[in-house]
Amino acid sequence: MRLSTKAQYAVRAMVSLNLNAGTAPVSLRAISEWEDISLTYLEQLFVKLRRGGIVDSVRGPGGGYVLARDAAQIRVDEIIDSVEESLVPVSCMEANGECACSSDSRCVTHSVWQGLGARIRMFLASMTLADLTAEARQQIKINK
Amino acid sequence: MRLSTKAQYAVRAMVSLNLNAGTAPVSLRAISEWEDISLTYLEQLFVKLRRGGIVDSVRGPGGGYVLARDAAQIRVDEIIDSVEESLVPVSCMEANGECACSSDSRCVTHSVWQGLGARIRMFLASMTLADLTAEARQQIKINK
DNA sequence: AAAATAATTGACAGTTTTAGTCAGGTATGA
């Protein structure tokens, strides 16, 4: 029941992006240094984040990435969806649902996992990037 | 964010055990046939379930496994703990907590995962084996 | 006591997923 580092990194990078967002776009190189994440790995993630409509890219010198919309409108579950990490605890509920549990269409434990998946989704959908950024700002203040 | 089959199988086997529990112990061979899970894999799981205090073993002919206590007293999260599936979404909260996220003791997204882990635990702790078994009985009735 | 049953243990292997790296290509602005 571990979240992949892909999802963890994506969320962390987005917070970092939003924290340091000024008038100019933020380069991946900068995020890479701040968060100590491999640049090439970040590139992979941001391709998906852009396709997911979470960020927009700005090319050329002085370019980088900016939020595609207001931070308060970006939910955490959207970020995770974009990097293609499933939030469903069992495979039988996936898009191409294949469940090997039993010969019957649904096994007896199906509803438990369904409930669990719904809770996870609900929790992550209840938090926005703006929330996380505000929390991060507070924490930085405390550490000083 | 996928639950391992180990955890899925363990819960399913426990429901099956409880469903078919009469006066005599239930053998793993029987569960293996009912649920179509490899016998040797079940053996691995039940060693851990026994050590976790979920079931008791009865050896010899006519032996098998019985619940160590009433089904209403067995929570789903206990079953999953017994087979050593972590319910925590990130490694930094594990017992031997090692977090590679950042040089600081806690990264900005730590609290999100902490909250998520707590929700997962809470949900699974709110359901008992008795609940699942009752649900399974109803479902079987409907299918008939 | 002997045989049959069933649990118990530990080692092992094939497959899949993860967590990245590497090498190059393409678009943009100065």
Add this chain to the structure above:
DNA sequence: TCATACCTGACTAAAACTGTCAATTATTTT
């Protein structure tokens, strides 16, 4: 045109997952 920065796809080492196999030990029935 040249530096910057994004974009793409192939590739890989390591870990985890999902089991299997072989052998042993304990208990009950005959």
